[in-house]
Amino acid sequence: MKRWLTFAWIAALRFLAEGRMQTGFILSGIAIGVGVIVFMSAMLSGLQANFTNRVLTSQPQIQIVPPKEVARPLRWDLGVAEAAVVQQPTQRVLSVDQWQTILASMRARPDVVTAAPTVSGSALAVRGDASRSIGIFGMEPEDYFRIVRIPDYIVAGVSDIGSDDILVGLDLANDLGATIGDKLNVIPAAGASRTLTIRGIFDLGNKGANERNTYVALRTAQSLLGLIGGATTIDITVTDVYAAETIAQDIQSSLPVEADSWIKTNAQFFTAINAQNLSSTLIRVFVALSVAFGIAAVLVVSVLQRSKDIGILRAMGSSRGQILRLFLIQGGILGFLGSLAGSVLGAAALVVWHAYARQANGTELFPLTIDPSLFVSSAALATLTGVVAGLVPALRAARLDPVEAIRG
Structure with missing residues (x-):
């Protein structure tokens, strides 16, 4: 051989x-x-x-939200529906039921890295004669910035915010003619309006997000949207990003909530x-x-x-x-x-x-x-x-x- x-x-x-x-x-x-x-x-x-x-750095990998409200038809005792047509109800801004308990259970899971409560809703940002529709995201910076890394996208000012501060997108700031230190009057659909100071300007590389997204402290958003002590979502990052959909389905099957993964929301x-x-x-x-x-x-x-x-x-x-x-x-x-x-x-x-x-x-x-x-x-x-x-x-x-x- x-x-x-x-x-x-x-x-x-x-x-x-x-x-x-x-x-x-x-x-x-x-x-x-x-x-x-x-x-x-x-x-x-x-x-x-x-x-x-x-x-992954501009959105949570899994987002827990309250179940959607559905219309339940009235029925007779014999089990026959009173109305043939049931109108779909409008979806209100709701808090996740017992979100503190759910948040604690998420943080205890071995496949979860970070979990943070958030409050989100719509409002109107007014500065002088200019006004724009915005989305408000209230969060606790020390936890939320480990999920969505807003500090990495700051182009002016800083990401540290207090109860009277707000972070705005680059395009929104340009539309309103605002810069660091300027005041914005934020008027929500329900709740009390509030004047906030622009603390930082970010650029997420997406015009739509830069025009609409704003970030405030969690308690500030709760006050603006009339959800004192509430949280509309719980944002999560996991150990295996490609197993996010499996983890989301497991969460949804074990808790009375809906869980959407980044894999599901980014199908394209x-x-x-x-x-x-x-x-x-x-x-x-x-x-x-x-x-x-x-x-x-x-x-x-x-x-x-x-x-x-x-x-x-x-x-x-x-x-x-x-x-x-x-x-x-x-x-x-x-x-x-x-x-x-x-x-x-x-x-x-x-x-x-x-x-x-x-x-x-x-x-x-x-x-x-x-x-x-x-x-x-x-x-x-x-x-x-x-x-x-x-x-x-x-x-x-x-x-x-x-x-x-x-x-x-």
């Missing part, structure tokens, strides 16, 4: 060395193919991580991610096929050019299995060496592209994360592709009749 390994490897390396030009071309082709796979995989992974991080985001993954997979498949055909073409030409050499080897006692393995080894060597060069090429292209690709605000387009497992998997895939691509020409070489090969 050892003797066969020595012969096969020596013969394979000699064949590759003698056909330097062919070997160089196919190695270049494999390197480009593997480089494309490494570059695309790393860049798409970085983009997905960046998008996911933006989604996941549709885009799945489409991106499918496109990436198709690119890898077609690149791998092109690499395989390139290796197979070179090895077929090598079999044709070296038919006499193969015939001599067969006449000297080499078995069909040895000839078969010789060409399989060539395919594996081409795939492995090409993958090494391609990994370096792909990583270099990734570093260069990361240095120049920027978003509109000047921040990086995607985080530069180079996973060593990507190079290992690319090398394994290219080597396996080389071996598989060498199978057909190897079978052709092994079937050559030594007498006909020497004559031909």
Whole structure:
């Protein structure tokens, strides 16, 4: 066995060395193919991580809300409904029933990282002659900012707020002509109006959110919306973000509340991610096929050019299995060496592209994360592709009749 390994490897390396030009071309082709796979995989992974991080840092992963109010038809004692049509009631701003107990139970769960009560509702922000409809989010900063990282998006002022302070979006501030230290008269649909001071201005990167979202202290929102001691939602982050929907369903089945996960509320985001993954997979498949055909073409030409050499080897006692393995080894060597060069090429292209690709605000387009497992998997895939691509020409070489090969 050892003797066969020595012969096969020596013969394979000699064949590759003698056909330097062919070997160089196919190695270049494999390197480009593997480089494309490494570059695309790393860049798409970085983009997905960046998008996911933006989604997760601007909203809770799970949100607990009160059950929706439903109309119950009046019935006779015999069980017949009085009215054929039941009108859907309007949804009022309600507090989660016994939210303190639910909050404590959420914080005790091992799969929950952070849980924070919030109060949200609609109001009108007035400054001089300008007015805008806004959404008020009352929260406790020390807990809520671990879920929605508003301090990371502050572009003016600070995120520390007191009972008479408010944080507003960049577009809302521009619409109202307001800046840090200005006063806003906040008028809710129900409850007492209040004058608040702009303490900070944030930019969430979403015009709709920047125009509507405002953040105040929890007690301030409770007073504005007439929910003293109440909480309209409980926002949660979990240990495994991709298990959020499963955790939400478990919470909903065990408590008299509704629980919405970020996976459910961002269905379009996941549709885009799945489409991106499918496109990436198709690119890898077609690149791998092109690499395989390139290796197979070179090895077929090598079999044709070296038919006499193969015939001599067969006449000297080499078995069909040895000839078969010789060409399989060539395919594996081409795939492995090409993958090494391609990994370096792909990583270099990734570093260069990361240095120049920027978003509109000047921040990086995607985080530069180079996973060593990507190079290992690319090398394994290219080597396996080389071996598989060498199978057909190897079978052709092994079937050559030594007498006909020497004559031909």
